[in-house]
Amino acid sequence: MNRDADVIVIGGGIIGCSAAYYLSKLGKRVLVLEREDITRGSAGATDGVVGYHTKKPGHQMDLAVQSIAMFENLSEELGMDIEYGLRCGGMQPVEDKMQWDILSEIVEEQRKSGVDIHMISIEEARQIEPQLAPDLYGALYSPTGGKVNPIRMTIAYFRAAKRLGAEFLTETEVTGILKEGSCVLGVQTDKGEYRADAVVNACGSWAAFTARMAGIEMPIKPRKGQLIVTEPIGPFMDCTLQCARYNVIKFRPETIKDPAVLKMGASLSIEQTESGGLIIGSTRELVGYDRENTLEAIETILKRAVRFFPALKDVCFIRAFAGLRPYTPDGLPIIGRVDALEGFYMAAGHEGDGIALAPVTGKLLAEQIVYGKESYSLEPFSPNRFL
Numbered sequence: 001m002n003r004d005a006d007v008i009v010i011g012g013g014i015i016g017c018s019a020a021y022y023l024s025k026l027g028k029r030v031l032v033l034e035r036e037d038i039t040r041g042s043a044g045a046t047d048g049v050v051g052y053h054t055k056k057p058g059h060q061m062d063l064a065v066q067s068i069a070m071f072e073n074l075s076e077e078l079g080m081d082i083e084y085g086l087r088c089g090g091m092q093p094v095e096d097k098m099q100w101d102i103l104s105e106i107v108e109e110q111r112k113s114g115v116d117i118h119m120i121s122i123e124e125a126r127q128i129e130p131q132l133a134p135d136l137y138g139a140l141y142s143p144t145g146g147k148v149n150p151i152r153m154t155i156a157y158f159r160a161a162k163r164l165g166a167e168f169l170t171e172t173e174v175t176g177i178l179k180e181g182s183c184v185l186g187v188q189t190d191k192g193e194y195r196a197d198a199v200v201n202a203c204g205s206w207a208a209f210t211a212r213m214a215g216i217e218m219p220i221k222p223r224k225g226q227l228i229v230t231e232p233i234g235p236f237m238d239c240t241l242q243c244a245r246y247n248v249i250k251f252r253p254e255t256i257k258d259p260a261v262l263k264m265g266a267s268l269s270i271e272q273t274e275s276g277g278l279i280i281g282s283t284r285e286l287v288g289y290d291r292e293n294t295l296e297a298i299e300t301i302l303k304r305a306v307r308f309f310p311a312l313k314d315v316c317f318i319r320a321f322a323g324l325r326p327y328t329p330d331g332l333p334i335i336g337r338v339d340a341l342e343g344f345y346m347a348a349g350h351e352g353d354g355i356a357l358a359p360v361t362g363k364l365l366a367e368q369i370v371y372g373k374e375s376y377s378l379e380p381f382s383p384n385r386f387l
């Protein structure tokens, strides 16, 4: 059979570009097919928290530990500054005793992966972030971890993969998966057919459609997040910070009684970028593929920002945008081979953690494809758990 590549990666987001890089590094001839352009998916509409404290205890946290370790030398390895701010730390201020108790329980679970996350008093929190409101109850604090520029990181993977020989075709939409029996042969696109031994579905929030083209049902849905950007200001904060409700919505939604909070999933997340602007979010909304900003969400986010950082009442916000997180029902990404279709692999469903988990996802998937076995087990993330 004539092949156009060893491996076809569908989707040029951060996951697809990472997979392309690590596959190329292991000597594979890679073709990436992207229907729009690189970073036009979620990587272009996100903030860039690379921290432990927002990870689900257990398998996801263990995977994050592997991934975050890879960030340390990533700029150097990829040959481009990805603006990784190491050791700025992560913090989640707590508003009341009930949140303190819930967060303390989650922290106990998270610490089982050997990460340094602990609870501190509001006085200690204000020594680290002096702009925090003094009437808060306390905070979760994770001294390591950091933030990154997700667009630069995606472009860095894209360029490094290209240097190793990977080919990228943008404005090329995959419309079908070519199969023979239970083997994948390649893909059909709006520009023609491309053949390869392996096909990786890295279509983020759209991965369920691509999987369905192969006759496979994957429970991935878009979960919208709205974000606001402020004018650049002087040095304001070091940590990446979320309010405690962020982890509560993510890991203990059943403890939230207010249906309006649950529906919009609004919690504060805030970080200062290299250029001085603050990125402030966000919501967690299951509203299909809609990416419009709503006044209700912007107002809620801004009010929460001023509640935690009163000095922000004098800062202008200059734009807002929304992105889609690829949500899965068990909160874990879907990575690895599909047993029912030889040569078909999934790398999607990273929800709100795809930037932090991109290095390890690409690396382990590449190992599985090339060696048949990965150096750190992807079993808990296997697509076969849904089939």
Ligand SMILES: Cc1cc2nc3c(=O)[nH]c(=O)nc-3n(C[C@H](O)[C@H](O)[C@H](O)COP(=O)(O)OP(=O)(O)OC[C@H]3O[C@@H](n4cnc5c(N)ncnc54)[C@H](O)[C@@H]3O)c2cc1C
Binding pocket: 010, 011, 012, 013, 014, 015, 016, 033, 034, 035, 036, 037, 039, 040, 041, 042, 043, 044, 045, 046, 047, 048, 049, 050, 172, 173, 174, 175, 202, 203, 204, 205, 206, 207, 210, 224, 225, 226, 227, 281, 282, 322, 323, 324, 325, 326, 347, 348, 349, 350, 351, 352, 353, 354, 355, 356, 357
């Ligand atoms: C508001 C918000 C805040 C976030 N904050 C963080 C954070 O702080 N830290 C963190 O780690 N993560 C965060 N995330 C999550 C992170 O952005 C995502 O998990 C990650 O970007 C997903 O990457 P992806 O490559 O899987 O998907 P995408 O970037 O969406 O890429 C998928 C690509 O597939 C392409 N595609 C789809 N269908 C086809 C087709 N048929 N043919 C060809 N191409 C196709 C799309 O055009 C797209 O470019 C956040 C997300 C949002 C929305």
